[in-house]
Amino acid sequence: MQSSDMNDLDDLKTENKNEHEYKDDLSDLSEDEKENLKHAGVDPDTDENSGQFLMKDQSVVHCNMPQKAVELMDMEDALDKYEEIKNDYWWNNVSPNKDEYTQRVKQNDGQGYFIRSKKGQEAIFPVQTCLYLEHSGTIQSVHNVIIAEENSEMEIITGCTSKKNDKEPRAHLGVSEVYVKKGAKVTYSMIHNWDEDVKVRPRTSVTVEEGGTFISNYVSMKAVKDVQMNPSAHLVGKGATSSFNNILVAPPGAHLDIGSQVYLEAEDTSTDIIAKALTTGGEIISRGLISGEGKQCHGHLDCQGLVLSDEGRIWTIPELDGKLSDIDLSHEAAVGKVAQDEIEYLMSRGLDEDEAISLIVKGFLSAEIKGLPDVLNKEIEKNVQKIENNAF
Amino acid sequence: MLEIKGLSVAVGGEEILQDINLKVEDGEIVALFGPNGCGKTTLLKAIMGYKEFNITEGEIIFDGEVINDLPINQRAELGIGMMFQRPPVVKGVTVRDIIEMTGELEAGHDKLSKKLNVEGFIDRYLNDGFSGGEIKRSELLQLLVRQPELLLLDEPESGVDVENVELIGKTLNSLLHEELIIEDNELTRKELHEHRKRSGLVITHTGHILEYVNTDRAIVFMEGKIVCKGNPGEILDMIKENGFEECKRCNQVI
Numbered sequence A: 001m002q003s004s005d006m007n008d009l010d011d012l013k014t015e016n017k018n019e020h021e022y023k024d025d026l027s028d029l030s031e032d033e034k035e036n037l038k039h040a041g042v043d044p045d046t047d048e049n050s051g052q053f054l055m056k057d058q059s060v061v062h063c064n065m066p067q068k069a070v071e072l073m074d075m076e077d078a079l080d081k082y083e084e085i086k087n088d089y090w091w092n093n094v095s096p097n098k099d100e101y102t103q104r105v106k107q108n109d110g111q112g113y114f115i116r117s118k119k120g121q122e123a124i125f126p127v128q129t130c131l132y133l134e135h136s137g138t139i140q141s142v143h144n145v146i147i148a149e150e151n152s153e154m155e156i157i158t159g160c161t162s163k164k165n166d167k168e169p170r171a172h173l174g175v176s177e178v179y180v181k182k183g184a185k186v187t188y189s190m191i192h193n194w195d196e197d198v199k200v201r202p203r204t205s206v207t208v209e210e211g212g213t214f215i216s217n218y219v220s221m222k223a224v225k226d227v228q229m230n231p232s233a234h235l236v237g238k239g240a241t242s243s244f245n246n247i248l249v250a251p252p253g254a255h256l257d258i259g260s261q262v263y264l265e266a267e268d269t270s271t272d273i274i275a276k277a278l279t280t281g282g283e284i285i286s287r288g289l290i291s292g293e294g295k296q297c298h299g300h301l302d303c304q305g306l307v308l309s310d311e312g313r314i315w316t317i318p319e320l321d322g323k324l325s326d327i328d329l330s331h332e333a334a335v336g337k338v339a340q341d342e343i344e345y346l347m348s349r350g351l352d353e354d355e356a357i358s359l360i361v362k363g364f365l366s367a368e369i370k371g372l373p374d375v376l377n378k379e380i381e382k383n384v385q386k387i388e389n390n391a392f
Numbered sequence B: 001m002l003e004i005k006g007l008s009v010a011v012g013g014e015e016i017l018q019d020i021n022l023k024v025e026d027g028e029i030v031a032l033f034g035p036n037g038c039g040k041t042t043l044l045k046a047i048m049g050y051k052e053f054n055i056t057e058g059e060i061i062f063d064g065e066v067i068n069d070l071p072i073n074q075r076a077e078l079g080i081g082m083m084f085q086r087p088p089v090v091k092g093v094t095v096r097d098i099i100e101m102t103g104e105l106e107a108g109h110d111k112l113s114k115k116l117n118v119e120g121f122i123d124r125y126l127n128d129g130f131s132g133g134e135i136k137r138s139e140l141l142q143l144l145v146r147q148p149e150l151l152l153l154d155e156p157e158s159g160v161d162v163e164n165v166e167l168i169g170k171t172l173n174s175l176l177h178e179e180l181i182i183e184d185n186e187l188t189r190k191e192l193h194e195h196r197k198r199s200g201l202v203i204t205h206t207g208h209i210l211e212y213v214n215t216d217r218a219i220v221f222m223e224g225k226i227v228c229k230g231n232p233g234e235i236l237d238m239i240k241e242n243g244f245e246e247c248k249r250c251n252q253v254i
Helices: A031-039 A075-081 A083-089 A101-109 A340-347 A353-366 A374-391 B041-046 B073-076 B094-104 B108-113 B131-145 B160-178 B189-195 B232-244 B247-254
Strands: A052-056 A059-064 A071-072 A114-117 A125-132 A141-149 A153-162 A170-180 A186-193 A198-208 A213-222 A226-229 A234-235 A241-250 A254-256 A262-264 A271-279 A283-292 A298-307 A313-322 A327-337 B002-011 B014-024 B029-033 B053-060 B080-083 B090-094 B150-154 B199-203 B217-222 B225-230
Touching: A031 A125, A031 A153, A031 A186, A052 B225, A059 A071, A071 A125, A075 A083, A075 A114, A101 A141, A101 A170, A114 A125, A125 A141, A125 A170, A141 A186, A141 B094, A153 A170, A170 A186, A186 A374, A198 A213, A198 A241, A213 A254, A213 A313, A213 A374, A213 B041, A213 B090, A213 B094, A226 A313, A226 A340, A234 A241, A234 A271, A234 B131, A241 A283, A241 A353, A241 B041, A262 A271, A262 A298, A271 A283, A271 A313, A283 A298, A283 A327, A283 B189, A298 A313, A298 A353, A313 A327, A313 B131, A327 B232, A340 B053, A340 B073, A340 B090, A340 B199, A353 A374, A353 B029, A374 B014, A374 B150, B002 B041, B014 B053, B014 B199, B041 B053, B041 B073, B041 B080, B041 B150, B041 B189, B073 B080, B090 B094, B090 B150, B094 B131, B131 B160, B150 B160, B217 B232, B225 B232, B225 B247
Parallel strands: A052 A125, A114 A141, A125 A153, A141 A170, A153 A186, A170 A198, A186 A213, A198 A226, A198 A234, A213 A241, A226 A254, A234 A262, A241 A271, A254 A283, A262 A283, A271 A298, A283 A313, A298 A327, B029 B199, B029 B217, B080 B150, B150 B199
Antiparallel strands: A052 A059, A071 A114, B002 B014, B002 B053, B217 B225
């Protein structure tokens, strides 16, 4: 499951950035493509208020931002326009030498999105971005920068999806660098909707300054070949907070190695990490690390696993690293099956066995996670039925 | 309403109930007494249809139909409802979710749900961190919206304070006696009793609930068998005075 060999990467080419034509209007996409985007939380027909970005293979095919509080740009244009990106933000949170994937992104650098919420302003609608992998035998290589200026607020929904095609290997590599300035708040929700021939290596790192808040929601429910990611947040300013919520479902054939690492570097910082993992036959490694380095920081880590098939596996690895006496870190973890007494209790109220199980499973996936965007909730709901069909 | 004929029930190969015979008529409410571990809860869960409680002999007949092989939900559909003593926590499913999925809060129940102070728990996960009183009120609300014909009540007064016992007792009584629907009618007690069609089996240790729920008769369980039948008040007084030792002694005399 650990993917050390990315030798196969050498056989994959990266598409030309002019391969796909720019579209002024996303509703011009084919019905198949629209459907695909919807599964990744982006609705090409209805969300014109939000501001949308679509990158197909290496081509930015749509980028539009009607909201005044936030900028959304093709990364190449942003790099031309704002010198400070290269100076202060570019490969600043993530090192290009982190691993072979970041090196590969560096080799073919410059495509992706730039999002910046303006100082003191709040974006009303979530910014929608979509990374879409179409061609077989290719690598999509993306480098994004997100900046929330002081006391600004925004929500971003990133959908990652692929066109279903022949089982040629494909890969998605993504570097995302997120900067949450003083008193700013970013809610960053990502839905992975990859196919079973796609290898996925996102590399995300976040810096949160004084009084800032970063909330990450991540959902992966499809039979992706292999995702490995372990995004990190560094809470460098007093009173900064973060929250990571991972909802992971592994159908047969899926391999998910998903973690969250939070470094509580400043005084009075706090975080929680909640990971819900469910397998109907695939493998999930669910990691979490909280490092306590600042005075009176506190963090809680919760890893829950539901194994619905003997073919599946859930391996939770919760880690706490306390480096001071004046800190408060805790974790809880549990892996098991759907409890018979819960099923029968709900049946005694008139639900049949399948209804009871699907309610419990849905509850398991969303319990304790507050403020999950509607699109994520809908995606979870849609998938619970599939989970059941696979497992029972 | 309910007829149990020669029922034996085993859990994990061990026989818990032996040759139980019991009839509950329409509108009749029966109290179940007995020491801990004597099989009272087993009987209620076997009637409800819990898989763990394996019927080795006998029949459970509800409204003329043998229900031994029916799954729990079908028994619930027929009109059997249970108030659990220690219901499981179901994370991610709120009381409101289950209420909306399984029943209807009709206009007549509105008043009642207010009485039950549902605001404190209706949007929380089922039984998650509930106080004793909240568990009972949530259980009661869940029964209320389904309006079962036969209520299986497992220690409705356990783990709650005096105030809640009164609230739960009165609510149960009005559910059993259908006062919800005929609340404003000025019926005589006799007419009320005749009108009553719901039946109940009530397990009680302390008997406190009997101050509010009018039971017609009582039975006493000992070691998986029915050892005594009679007037609820008399039996309760006897137990209070002598404990269940007297039942044992009496049973030997028979």
